[in-house]
Amino acid sequence: MSQNREEVIQGLKKSKSIVGPIYPVIIKRGTMEIIDGITRKQADPTWPEREEEFPDKRFEILFRMHANYRRQVSRKETETQLLMLADIFEIEGVPRERIASKLSEITPFSLSWIEQLLPKKYKEVKFAPRKVSLVRPTNFVKEKTISSKNEEDSEPQISEPSFACPLCHTTLEIVRCPACLRDIKVKDFLRKNFE
Numbered sequence: 001m002s003q004n005r006e007e008v009i010q011g012l013k014k015s016k017s018i019v020g021p022i023y024p025v026i027i028k029r030g031t032m033e034i035i036d037g038i039t040r041k042q043a044d045p046t047w048p049e050r051e052e053e054f055p056d057k058r059f060e061i062l063f064r065m066h067a068n069y070r071r072q073v074s075r076k077e078t079e080t081q082l083l084m085l086a087d088i089f090e091i092e093g094v095p096r097e098r099i100a101s102k103l104s105e106i107t108p109f110s111l112s113w114i115e116q117l118l119p120k121k122y123k124e125v126k127f128a129p130r131k132v133s134l135v136r137p138t139n140f141v142k143e144k145t146i147s148s149k150n151e152e153d154s155e156p157q158i159s160e161p162s163f164a165c166p167l168c169h170t171t172l173e174i175v176r177c178p179a180c181l182r183d184i185k186v187k188d189f190l191r192k193n194f195e
Helices: 005-019 036-044 057-067 075-091 097-104 110-115 149-153 184-194
Strands: 025-029 034-035 049-052 175-178 183-186
Touching: 005 036, 025 036, 025 057, 034 057, 036 049, 036 175, 075 110, 097 110
Parallel strands: 025 049
Antiparallel strands: 025 034, 175 183
8 A cells, every 4th residue: 555644644544533542652762762653643743652661772662663573464354345345335225426525434544545445336426427418500601701892792602501529619420419419420510590
C-alpha cells in the first residue's frame, strides 16, 4: 500500500476513534524524546505514552529498530479482511453500492484504496451526468458576394438544415436521439422530424 504521511495520520486518527489506541508512544525517560510513535503523536497529541529506560545509545537504537520492524500486511490479506467485513455489512442489509464507503468510515483506509481492493459489486456506481444537447436545425444563409448589380437583386441562397456542435459549431453528420440515445445520421433525422 502506498500512502503518504497525511493519509497515515488520518488513518491513525480514525483508528484511535474506532478501536482506541493500540500501541502507546514510547518516550525516553529523563529526556522525553519520542523513541517510537512520532506519527501517532502527530495524529493525536494526547496519545498514551509509556516511559522507558535505555541503558545506552546502542540499546536505544536497537529498541527503535525493533519497534519499527512490524509485520507488513499483504494486499491479499487486507483484501480478504475487507471482503469479510463487506459480507457482514451485506448480511446486515447495507446496500452493496454503499459498502465501500461504509468500510472507509470504519477502517484506517481511504475510499480510493478500498475501491482498488474490492470487487465491482461493492462499489458505488458513479455516473457522469449525461447531457444530450442538440442544436435545432437552422437555415444557414450562404454569403452573397456582390459583383454586379444583377446579383444584388437576387434572393440569398439558403442551405438545407443541419445540426451543429453547441461548443465548436462544427456541422454534425450524426446526432444522438434524446429519447433512445441511438446515433442517427442527421439526414435521416431531418427527414423524419422536419419534413
